[in-house]
Amino acid sequence: METLAEIIKFINFSFSYSGSTTPILKNINLSIEEGDFVLLVGPSGCGKSTLLRCINGLIPHLYNGAYEGEVIVDGELVKNKNVNELATKVGFVFQNPENQIFMFSVEKDIVFGLENIGLERNEIDIRLKWVLHALGIEHLRYKPPYELSDGQKQRVAIAGVLAMKPKILILDEPTSLLDPRTALDFILLLGELNKKFGLTIIVVEHRIDLLTNVANKIIVLDKGEIVFKGLLKEIIKNKNLNLYGVGVPPVIALQNNLRDEDIIFDEVYLNVKDFAKEIKRRLI
Amino acid sequence: MIEVESLYFKYPLSNDYVLKDINLKIGLGEVVGIMGGNGSGKTTLIKHFNGLLKPTKGTVKIFGKDTREESVAYFSKKVGLVFQNPGHQIFSDTVWNEIAFALKNFGFEEEIINKRVKWALEFFNLTQYKDTSPLLLSGGEKKRLCLASVLAWNPDFIILDEPTVGQDFLQKEKLIEIIKMLITQNKTVIVVSHDVEFIWLLQPRLILISNGVIVKDGDCKSVFKDNAILEKCGLTKPQLVELYEELYPLIEQMPVDIVEAHSMLLKLLRGSK
Structure with a gap:
């Protein structure tokens, strides 16, 4: 199948949740290249979260509905892969880190996913040390999550995801619970991960002023359809963006x-x- | 009027005070912003404003009544609190019932309940979801539902904890309009937020908290001039303030919105030709 630098591709894709008659995503054609830093925006309820679920396979594997067209991630059809397999390729960081940190120490939390996919001890140790260093949280290694600040929790959540060495990192409003200074530091960290490791990053964020210095592409969704997509520097010049709830x-x-x-x-x-x-x- | 005197608070089983020597007076018709770093005590403070938390030491009075003397339900009629996380507030089976819930509890008549719910649904663009389960709404819509539910019972004080999280630009603009409208009705709106751009557009009286202590209480412009305090509270500057500082003395005043900044720049650039 696709082996080019295109890491995510939607072809004539539409989806409606079961029980609903109106499609939440309509005729999506989209291609995201490896190493892109994509800002995904649009008014609330426009289908952003649904689009993300189609990339990490929660749709169609956990959410039922009418699935038309194709979604291809890293050269393979999402509908043919199970969620576990996709989890090693697509890392997902939730809005609230509390939703994904649940072990008794930072170290245990980070290695949880690695142990689950059955990696050898040696490889687990290497990855653990790597993420602790990459995210600047070596000093938190043995701390229980409840002793961490919100900014630190956000870093631990991302460490657990990054340790799986995904090719794609998806973050749903990652800074909404952080104070402005911590939020800015966190976004700069994402920029670094994108540049250093060529990680493809997709961020849903309403405070886009934080992201204009790190993102290179933008996708604007409205009522389930893509209304703008392309280079951030080009699209951001469009005065109509405000109409789609994008706070320029x-x-x-x-x-x-x-x-x-x-x-x-x-x-x-x-x-x-x-x-x-x-x-x-x-x-x- | 909310009056806070020498308020100290610590959670049970904890030795550390989360709030220390807070003194505040908030009157009717004010817009108040509360900002500060993560864990600084903002949410703990606003939970004192409707009696959800009671002071460990000191007093909080709502319209002259000590919050220790009456129930949360009593104060809630006067002070509506919209939580940061809609999940903490939503529990009815339909959007209509969610908005009607508090109204029924406060004993309003059926006719008034129907009118208020209808108004709130229309005002917040939620009419199409009236028979839908709130759990099926998007994050931003749930947030609007929470605000609709509180405004429906018409409290004098409305406290919004991180109201812009999950809200797009249009909703933020609408929120500013709603807040301004509430002020014209002599209501007081207290906003806890990390969103410096939103706060700048609102231009409230701004209270900064750091480590459980009020470190600044003043008008928005003077607070955003104080670099040392902003640093202490983990705050960045709104872009229009940054622009003013970069261009001062070419522009002499802080623009409060894009329209004002636009005319200042236009004058500057055209004047140079």
């Missing part, structure tokens, strides 16, 4: 509004410092 960060909204006044910027400045520098440059 103020610094970008300003550039979009100034463009209407014929004040054109050659590129999109994603952060305030660069934008302010450009304003000052024009005043010289």
Whole structure:
């Protein structure tokens, strides 16, 4: 099947949950390349969570419904793989880390998934040390989860997922429970994982100002359909994004509004410092 | 009026105070933002505002009544609390019944209940789900349902714990509109949030908490100027504040929204031609 750099592909895909007559996803055609950092946005109830469930196989294996078209992950049809097999390829980090941390120490929690897939002790140790180091949580190794701060819990949750060495990491509103400083640090960490390990990352997030510096692609869903997809720097210029519930960060909204006044910027400045520098440059 | 005097609080079996020497007065018609790092005591504080938690030391009074003297139900009529996690609040079989639940408990007449529920459903775009189980709603819709349920009984104080989590841009804009409308009715809205961009648009009186202590209580603009305090509380700056600081003295005032920032930049750039 697909062996190109395309790691996720939806072909003419539609889905409705059983008992519902209206499809929650309609005619989705989508391709995500290996190493992409994708921001998935859209109004609440537009089908974002459903789309994610189609990638990690919860749909169709655990949620029943009318499944039309194909979803291909890492070259294989999701419907032909079971959830366990997919879990080694697709890591999922929930909004609330409490939903996925349940062992009595950080170490035990991280190795839980590895022991379940029957890895050898030696390999488990190597991976454990690797994730503890990669996420900067070596000092938390023997701590019980209840002694951790929310930011630390979020890192432990991601460590448990990352230890499985997935090719794809999916995060559903990962910063919503974190204070702004911790949230920013966490997003920068995701950017690092994406760059260092070529990990494909998909993040659902409403506070997109946090992500504009790390994500390269964006998908906008509305009423179960894709209304925009492509490079973040291109799509973010579209003034209609607001209509789809996408909160364009103020610094970008300003550039979009100034463009209407014929004040054109050659590129999109994603952060305030660069934008302010450009304003000052024009005043010289 | 909510009056907090020398409030100290610790959870049972714990030696550490989660709240320390809190003194506050919140009157009617105010918008108040409460911000602070994870675990700073924000949620513990607001749970004192409807008597869910009682002070270990000190007093909390709602309209002059000490929260130790009456039940949570008594204070809830006056102070509506919308939890951060809708799962903690939703338990009825349909969206309609969820909104009607508290109204029935407070003993409103059937006719009033029907009117209020209908209003709340329409106002929050939930009418299409009135016969649906709340559990089938999306995260953002559940959040709206919780707010609808509380507003339906018309409390004087409305406390929103992280209201923007899971809400898209349009819902956030609507939330700002709702809050502004409530203020015109002399209601008080207290918002606990990590969302600095949302708080900036709201321009509330802003209270910052760090480690169980109020470290700042002032107008939004003055609070976001205080770098040391922001650092202490794990807060970042709203982009418009950052822009003002980068461009000062080219622009002399902090823009409160995009429209204001746009006209400032336009003047600046056009003036230079």
